[in-house]
Amino acid sequence: MSEKNPGSTLLVHTRAELEAARAGRIGDVAVVMTMGALHEGHLTLIRAARQAAKTVVVTVFVNPLQFGPNEDFSRYPRTLDADVKLCEQAEADIVFAPAVEDVYPGGEPMVRITPGPMGEVLEGAYRPGHFSGMLTVVNKLLNLTAPDYAYFGEKDAQQLALIRRMALDLNLPVEIRGVPTVREPDGLALSSRNRFLSPAERASALYLSKALFAGVSRRTPAEIRRSAQGVLEQGAQAEPPIRPDYLALVDPETFAEVDEAYRGPAVLALAAKVGATRLIDNLPLRIEG
């Protein structure tokens, strides 16, 4: 049974409930996929979807397939009641929060999406299997929600590039739309995992966005990398120190490192651990030389 909230947002859990909630609705559909623990970044995606489409579906699903064995699947925050209230405020029509058995009716899937070379670098190198699990569930959620448009954040720029590429390579009947990163006033990218940070870790985490902003103010690829790297090195001396996984200046479509002669759009990408929490951040920029 679907649960009707005080406003007009319907919370549904199964495919049948989702189809019933969709029945009779006319016009275009936008989906915003999330792992819950919603914050202003997610709400910005939902508002963009609200502007664009007659029906807005928000999915809330912590996808086991995209977490490695030693990652934070079990401690990932789960706050469905609060999430539904926020979706209500952002005027989403339907929240689809399925159980694992509904998304994976055949158990662990034998058939999965292979991300190809773009899925093997940066996040893909540090989280083996992550992008295959992510693309597989995004494909499933697209099949279940059948949207005209799907909204994703630029904070997860490699994920966004892979989803765009999957839509192109697999002829998916959906338009993938990216939304700029929402940040705290001091620059920290909003992320559900920020709630794990102690005040001291929160202060050290600021070196991630500081490094990106130091980089984008430079002109050439070497200067951009050097400048961002310098700030990350300061962060590695902070207390507690940040422990960077990677810093890269890449082509936004392929995520291959750009060379010194490259001019055009790029993404400055990084990931670092702060205490037990791993954070990523990305900034699009234009290399003019």
Ligand SMILES: Nc1ncnc2c1ncn2[C@@H]1O[C@H](COP(=O)(O)OP(=O)(O)OP(=O)(O)O)[C@@H](O)[C@H]1O
């Ligand atoms: N600060 C942000 N600004 C814009 N979009 C965001 C932001 N944070 C997350 N998103 C987007 O929201 C969608 C759902 O992301 P998700 O639920 O994983 O949240 P998250 O905050 O990225 O969590 P975490 O990084 O801790 O996994 C993704 O498309 C993601 O890129």
Ligand SMILES: CC(C)(CO)[C@@H](O)C(=O)[O-]
């Ligand atoms: C796209 C997504 C919802 C798939 O589980 C997840 O990777 C995320 O929240 O970015």
Ligand code: BAL
């Ligand atoms: N926000 C990206 C999803 C993940 O970290 O698994």
